[in-house]
Amino acid sequence: MSLKEGEQVKEKKRIILMAGGLVILMALLYIETLRTQAGKVMSSTDLFIMNTVQRAETDSLTQAVLAVTSAGSVYALGLTAVLGALFLGWRKRWRMALFYPAAVGAGGLINWLLKGIFQRERPDLNPLLEEPGFSFPSGHSMGSMMTFGLLAYFIIRLSDRSPVRIATASAAAVIIFSIGLSRIYLGVHYPTDVVAGFLAGGIWIFISVLVWKRWFETKPGNRKS
Helix, strand or coil, rough: CCCCHHHHHHHHHHHHHHHHHHHHHHHHHHHHCCCCCHHHHHHHHHHHHHHHHHHHHHHCCCCCHHHHHCCHHHHHHHHHHHHHHHHHHHCHHHHHHHHHHHHHHHHHHHHHHHHHHHHCCCCCCCCCCCCCCCCCCCCCCCCCCHHHHHHHHHHHHHHHHHHHHHHHHHHHHHHHHHHHHHHHHHCCCHHHHHHHHHHHHHHHHHHHHHHHHHHHHHCCCCCCC
């Protein structure tokens, strides 16, 4: 086996390990949250954080939070993915423009599968919004991490200006964190749901970047696309 082939095998193994790690980490967090003695402590922590966040509740703040949380909806994230793809296409990065929304869409499918696997019911502690479906991991948190995080990665890759890179990373971080916090404030997710969503989204970004670098960016004539 040549050195190049050996490196390719190693990269494939890393991707497989990360994909398996995603499921394992979600399972461990779920078990710790609901089924073990440590999980009982975590559940108490969940409720404590939710109570603390919801103490700030006011009518005006709730309206603002509803606007923030809408940025993490399926429709808003889908629109962001489309606009991001159009931007990348405008920059003549055609493979990026195709890969980005495909990666986001695949990540959304994974979130749907994870919810079906864990089937955690939503909290019933002063919910300010009615949401269907299961709670773990948070779809808004995972979706915003994947959509805004991966877009930020590609924008940073395209820019050679430090201020643009810093502003892009900072804006993405603020948006992602705000959406996650909004889910706790509205009482539709436990904090562990949000953490799990961020974790799963971050791992999916890592996997997506590995796939991008291995099968797309490293292709001859496509090192800058």
